[in-house]
Amino acid sequence: MDLPSDSPVRPVPPSPATPAPLHVLEVVGNGIVGGMERCVERLVAGLGGTGDFRFTVLCPSEGDFAERIRAVGGGIGVVPMPEDPPWSSIQMVAAMIAAERVDLVHAHLPNAHLLAGLAARLAGVPAMTTIHGRQVILPDLEIHRLVGSHLSVVCRQSYYHALGLGVDRGRLSLEPNGVDVEAFRPGPRPGDGLRATLGLAPEALLAGFVGRLSPEKAPEVFVRAAALLLQRLPDAHAVLVGEGPMKTQLRDAIAAQGLGARIHVMGGVDDVRPVFHDLDLLVSSSNSEAMPLALMEGMASGLPVVATRVGGVPEIVAHGSTGWLVAPRDYEDLAGRMHQTLTLHELRQRMGQAARTRMERHHRLDEALQRLAERMRLLARPAAAAPSALTVAREPRMAGGTVGGRKTR
Known part of the structure; x- marks a missing residue:
């Protein structure tokens, strides 16, 4: 129905079309x-x-x-x-x-x-x-x-x-990586998990490496550190969880030292969450990393960590608070920090809680995905991007209160 030109009622303009995904x-x-x-x-x-x-x-x-x-x-x-x-x-x-x-x-x-x-x-x-x-x-x-x-x-x-x-x-x-803090969270030891597979008692101390068994991850450094650790903690165990080209080599090296019953090489798993619940300590011995997911997922699961000081790892691990940082390939220091953390129960509990809190506050997956979504919208459809997103580059905030060299409050 047409309205008179002097009618106080005006047609409502059509809503703008919803943009295609x-x-x-x-x-x-x-x-x-x-x-x-x-x-x-x-x-x-x-x-x-x-x-x-x-x-x-x-x-x-x-x-x-x-x-x-x-x-x-x-x-x-x-x-x-x-x-x-x-x-x-x-x-x-x-x-x-x-x-x-x-x-x-x-x-x-x-x-x-x-x-x-x-x-x-x-x-x-x-x-x-x-x-x-x-x-x-x-x-x-x-x-x-x-x-x-x-x-x-x-x-x-x-x-x-x-x-x-x-x-x-x-x-x-x-755009840093994030971790799903709802999917990865502290939980009870599974009755049919990693410890059951290895025949380990619930109270046995267990340090783990979770990741690809390849040269850049340096799993052989973890094995050397674990061998030193087991000299001081005869009832402890170590496990490598993952697949990769070094798997056979690692098994052979462990067997040559007579440690096959104490250092275990497992395959990959579809769901790593129960593995984290069975570990007492997560170790990353990598030569090269940016922002490793396994480390973040373990910390979100409430594990203390010992990790090499490479790439973005110091942005994840707060030395002395959520775990320890060591130099790459320094298996002796790695073993020492593993021993310190495993033998001090209260320290292990405190670090695990701090690791979980750090992931919740600073490295959430939903926030990471939102940052990446903003970037993709800005690049693909700059005219339609939100004004707040129209900063050409997200500069990293540095510890100590500076952004891009400028002091911040």
Whole structure:
């Protein structure tokens, strides 16, 4: 019905159309299930169900990772990702970006960065890559300069290293990892868990390494430290939980020392939470880390930690409060801190509680995902981004009250 021109009633203008979900193409250079791949899985699961984002994931092959992405609602595509991708692959991904109306391409690992960056450039959409290591390596830097991609890093060391290499602040941001503090929390020892499998009593002291059994994680350093520890604590045990290329080598080294009944090498597990409940102490002996998920998940589960002082680990572990930091490859100091923590029950309890509190206050997954969501919106749809998000780079807050070299209150 038409209203008279002088009517006090005016038609209500139609509400602006709800924007379509932001379509993000995640390009992942590995098909295994490790820390980086789990970050992608958590991103798809955490933001894909909000209605604001839609995710398609490209990976080099079918397998467990692809199935896990499907299980959390992401689409999957498979494309080979050699270090030097053929032109046909670049064209194919560019055509996919256009046909599927992708708003943003997000890469992980240098081989994926090159393929994604070139395809996005051809298709005329923005690209970003997350640097999961503690430094920006030369291939990522060269690709960034070639295609103009945005670099997202997960720890302060990576951020300032990138600035030192000449990366422009407007193409650089810090989005640290987070941990699901509801899923990972202190709990009782499971009756049918790791200790039952190993035949250990509930009161036996157990230190654990949880992660990939590969050179950068230095599991052999954990084994050497555990061997020293067991000389001083004959009733204690140590366990490595994970898979990787060093598994057989580690088992052989342990057997050669006659410690097969005390240092245990387990395989990977689908759910690591019961493992944390069975441990008394979590140890990270890595040579290189950025912001390791296993360490954060163990701390959220109420475990004290002993970890090497590498990459972003000092941003997670408060030395003397939530655990101890030691120099990389210093297995003697590692063993000493393990002994100190295991033999002082009250210290172990206090550190475990402080570790849990630190994760709750500073490293929550929901907050980490929100920071990343803001960044992706800003890159894909800058005109529609919230004004508060329109800061070109999130500068890291340093201990001692400075931000980007400026004093803060």
